[in-house]
Amino acid sequence: MMALAVDVSRFEGVPMAPPDPILGVSEAFKADKNDLKLNLGVGAYRTEELQPYVLNVVKKAETLMLEKGENKEYLPIEGLAAFNKATAELLFGADNPVLKQGRVATLQSLSGTGSLRLAAAFIQRYFPEAKVLISSPTWGNHKNIFNDARVPWSEYRYYDPKTVGLDFEGMIADIQAAPDGSFVLLHGCAHNPTGIDPTPEQWEKIADVIQEKKHMPFFDVAYQGFASGSLDEDASSVRLFVERGLEVFVAQSYSKNLGLYAERIGAINVVCSTPEVANRVKSQLKRLARPMYSNPPIHGARIVANVVGDPTMFGEWKQEMEEMAGRIKNVRQKLYDSLSAKDKSGKDWSFILRQIGMFSYTGLNKTQSDNMTDKWHIYMTKDGRISLAGLSLAKCEYLADAIIDSFHNGLGTAK
Amino acid sequence: MAMSSSLAAIRRRAVAPSPLAARARAMASLFGHVEPAPKDPILGVTEAFLADPSPDKVNVGVGAYRDDNGKPVVLDCVREAERRIAGNLNMEYLPMGGSIKMIEESLKLAYGEDSEFIKDKRIAAVQALSGTGACRLFADFQRRFLPDSQIYIPTPTWSNHHNIWRDAQVPQRTFTYYHPESRGLDFAGLMDDIKNAPNGSFFLLHACAHNPTGVDPTEEQWREISYQFKVKNHFPFFDMAYQGFASGDPERDARAIRIFLEDGHQIGCAQSYAKNMGLYGQRAGCLSILCEDEMQAVAVKSQLQQIARPMYSNPPVHGSLVVSIILNDPELKSLWLKEVKGMADRIIGMRKALRENLESLGSHLSWDHITNQIGMFCYSGMTPEQVDRLTNEYHIYMTRNGRISMAGVTTGNVAYLANAIHEVTKTK
Numbered sequence: 001m002m003a004l005a006v007d008v009s010r011f012e013g014v015p016m017a018p019p020d021p022i023l024g025v026s027e028a029f030k031a032d033k034n035d036l037k038l039n040l041g042v043g044a045y046r047t048e049e050l051q052p053y054v055l056n057v058v059k060k061a062e063t064l065m066l067e068k069g070e071n072k073e074y075l076p077i078e079g080l081a082a083f084n085k086a087t088a089e090l091l092f093g094a095d096n097p098v099l100k101q102g103r104v105a106t107l108q109s110l111s112g113t114g115s116l117r118l119a120a121a122f123i124q125r126y127f128p129e130a131k132v133l134i135s136s137p138t139w140g141n142h143k144n145i146f147n148d149a150r151v152p153w154s155e156y157r158y159y160d161p162k163t164v165g166l167d168f169e170g171m172i173a174d175i176q177a178a179p180d181g182s183f184v185l186l187h188g189c190a191h192n193p194t195g196i197d198p199t200p201e202q203w204e205k206i207a208d209v210i211q212e213k214k215h216m217p218f219f220d221v222a223y224q225g226f227a228s229g230s231l232d233e234d235a236s237s238v239r240l241f242v243e244r245g246l247e248v249f250v251a252q253s254y255s256k257n258l259g260l261y262a263e264r265i266g267a268i269n270v271v272c273s274t275p276e277v278a279n280r281v282k283s284q285l286k287r288l289a290r291p292m293y294s295n296p297p298i299h300g301a302r303i304v305a306n307v308v309g310d311p312t313m314f315g316e317w318k319q320e321m322e323e324m325a326g327r328i329k330n331v332r333q334k335l336y337d338s339l340s341a342k343d344k345s346g347k348d349w350s351f352i353l354r355q356i357g358m359f360s361y362t363g364l365n366k367t368q369s370d371n372m373t374d375k376w377h378i379y380m381t382k383d384g385r386i387s388l389a390g391l392s393l394a395k396c397e398y399l400a401d402a403i404i405d406s407f408h409n410g411l412g413t414a415k
Numbered sequence: 416m417a418m419s420s421s422l423a424a425i426r427r428r429a430v431a432p433s434p435l436a437a438r439a440r441a442m443a444s445l446f447g448h449v450e451p452a453p454k455d456p457i458l459g460v461t462e463a464f465l466a467d468p469s470p471d472k473v474n475v476g477v478g479a480y481r482d483d484n485g486k487p488v489v490l491d492c493v494r495e496a497e498r499r500i501a502g503n504l505n506m507e508y509l510p511m512g513g514s515i516k517m518i519e520e521s522l523k524l525a526y527g528e529d530s531e532f533i534k535d536k537r538i539a540a541v542q543a544l545s546g547t548g549a550c551r552l553f554a555d556f557q558r559r560f561l562p563d564s565q566i567y568i569p570t571p572t573w574s575n576h577h578n579i580w581r582d583a584q585v586p587q588r589t590f591t592y593y594h595p596e597s598r599g600l601d602f603a604g605l606m607d608d609i610k611n612a613p614n615g616s617f618f619l620l621h622a623c624a625h626n627p628t629g630v631d632p633t634e635e636q637w638r639e640i641s642y643q644f645k646v647k648n649h650f651p652f653f654d655m656a657y658q659g660f661a662s663g664d665p666e667r668d669a670r671a672i673r674i675f676l677e678d679g680h681q682i683g684c685a686q687s688y689a690k691n692m693g694l695y696g697q698r699a700g701c702l703s704i705l706c707e708d709e710m711q712a713v714a715v716k717s718q719l720q721q722i723a724r725p726m727y728s729n730p731p732v733h734g735s736l737v738v739s740i741i742l743n744d745p746e747l748k749s750l751w752l753k754e755v756k757g758m759a760d761r762i763i764g765m766r767k768a769l770r771e772n773l774e775s776l777g778s779h780l781s782w783d784h785i786t787n788q789i790g791m792f793c794y795s796g797m798t799p800e801q802v803d804r805l806t807n808e809y810h811i812y813m814t815r816n817g818r819i820s821m822a823g824v825t826t827g828n829v830a831y832l833a834n835a836i837h838e839v840t841k842t843k
């Protein structure tokens with residue numbers, strides 16, 4: 001072996017990083033040889049046959065792109081113009097005055113993560129005293145993003161284990177108690193990991209308290225269209241805040257709703273009070289992006305621009321999205337029906353029907369979740385989250401049996 | 416407050432315009448203190464070029480390859496790879512470190528097909544967002560695990576290098592590189608700076624086709640540099656953005672890296688497929704770090720992934736598929752090698768033509784450097800004022816440091832370009 005020139009490696013002190021809690025689940029699932037195994041870990045959509053799904057409209061768009069034979073030149077730092085236009089219109093509504101007035105700074109970025117990170121870097125640079133309030137619980141990577149961007153954060157109450165629903169009073173109280181001018185990270189729809197969303201009335205109240213405290217609303221929209229099946233309905237929380245004339249950050253992702261996971265396509269949007277402000281903000285976001293990746297990847301942006309830009313394909317997309325969201329709603333219903341029929345304890349499982357989107361917080365604790373895996377070969381995250389996108393109608397009864405068993409018989413305090 | 420009365424208040428609010436809403440519209444922006452950013456020096460050139468209506472305009476600004484008609488090129492091997500991809504594969508997330516296949520092929524290119532380091536699994540490597548992303552991951556890694564380290568950056572260098580290490584909060588120093596008088600390498604100055612830097616310093620080296628000068632050390636000079644690095648225990652980080660694109664031969668372009676490896680250095684390397692495969696907008700690249708052993712490589716890789724996760728989670732798939740398909744298929748790889756040599760040859764041809772044109776115009780200045788320099792860029796030695804004249808009087812666009820992107824020179828515009836350069840420099 002060729003000897004090193006240095007006596008001791010510089011990297012001697014580099015420890016092994018802990019395994020990713022979510023992706024680690026899939027790895028464990030792969031290693032399991034049992035036929036009954038079920039992967040309810042990662043939030044990636046599966047068909048009823050539990051296969052990955054490439055949307056037909058995406059295949060069409062790619063074929064079209066191949067025929068067009070466009071070049072692969074660098075995009076500008078802010079990304080593909082056609083994509084930026086399409087994504088902002090999709091989010092705010094094509095006729096939204098904020099778009100007509102040129103008040104939105106939109107940058108194509110690396111899916112939801114990349115959009116959040118750009119915004120976080122911007123917050124760190126221009127609002128160094130400010131804190132971000134994140135829901136308890138929230139998507140695991142949110143904390144990593146703000147930590148690495150060196151933006152302090154604290155949590156607001158969100159999930160109420162007693163009701164397996166929203167702790168609305170706690171949420172409002174915590175947002176109220178935070179220092180004025182904090183950033184409040186909100187999930188636009190289909191909260192991850194709980195699946196619990198505020199009602200329209202609750203959104204109004206949340207907007208009220210944010211306004212009073214001069215907080216900055218910061219939306220993470222990873223499931224537009226995927227929650228209710230309607231693009232417009234799923235954007236209503238964002239539009240409500242914008243309608244009030246507030247300045248708002250919104251991170252978008254096309255990973256789930258267009259199935260473009262690995263293409264890393266999303267956007268960061270900042271609604272500003274004037275077009276002049278939007279230009280300045282955009283220029284500084286670009287300045288943060290340049291030393292991160294220079295300019296964003298083109299392929300996913302072209303797919304989105306093609307799909308949204310063509311009325312026929314756009315219609316087909318809406319159709320496919322309704323089907324995906326519809327399938328999830330069906331398994332939710334079937335799971336609830338199975339649980340209600342099989343569980344003789346009288347426990348109310350209806351919280352499952354009140355949740356929305358890809359995930360459901362079952363209310364199982366870590367020990368009970370472990371029982372799900374160890375005894376029933378059902379893979380999920382230890383916080384009790386299951387991905388309904390990985391569930392088929394055929395497996396609902398088996399899952400119900402497992403949940404009932406784990407809830408009642410799994411060791412540890414049941415709630 | 417009782418829930419019912421507050422709900423009632425909310426319902427009322429939903430019907431009538433909210434006083435709060437009216438107040439919000441009147442409020443001042445929270446972004447009042449955000450200044451407009453200065454224009455990016457390189458990308459701003461292309462913007463200005465696009466805005467110019469003159470039919471004579473020439474863009475020798477951005478380093479993106481153009482064919483002899485001045486058009487962007489998609490390589491045939493890339494088109495074929497894309498045909499095989501389109502509409503077929505699912506788009507599930509890549510693993511956090513990116514495409515294993517793409518990484519394997521990238522390491523073979525950089526470290527050698529039969530590299531023992533690859534066999535011994537001693538290289539921590541992740542797919543990265545082209546060269547920029549690879550450098551940024553390394554800079555962040557430096558900050559996190561080698562917090563006392565700094566980075567020595569050559570003078571001059573690609574401007575974004577400064578941005579990258581600055582945003583990663585790693586202190587930077589510069590080292591002597593370019594010799595303006597000879598338009599070549601200030602080798603003595605370079606060696607002095609290497610010797611004078613504290614032991615164990617980190618150096619950013621351009622593996623080939625230095626950007627922006629086009630000035631590379633000779634093989635003999637690389638050996639001396641490597642030797643001095645050993646004496647000083649310095650860490651070499653190679654930015655290799657032009658492998659294959661410089662000489663036309665990827666193995667030859669990796670020579671500097673191989674010399675350092677032979678001498679037993681632990682290196683880091685950023686690779687990009689933007690130019691040599693024409694995948695610019697796909698953001699395909701690789702970051703690798705040679706470690707002591709397999710276990711350390713696994714640990715380092717896991718930490719690189721940790722840095723990437725809160726930046727973009729996992730890298731984009733499309734470019735990596737193109738790279739893997741091409742490099743894995745002997746026929747496609749052969750085609751690629753042919754095409755990359757074609758691009759390099761065209762540039763070498765244009766260098767020759769530009770120099771010959773200037774000489775036959777009777778310029779008294781020396782233009783040897785045009786053909787001595789290598790790769791996409793030529794550091795002409797022109798002043799910012801001369802560049803401004805080129806732009807204002809001749810509609811020729813380039814960066815104000817006098818850097819000419821040879822990829823933008825064609826048989827159609829080389830005479831015009833030579834004439835303009837001669838005109839603005841002859842009174843010097």
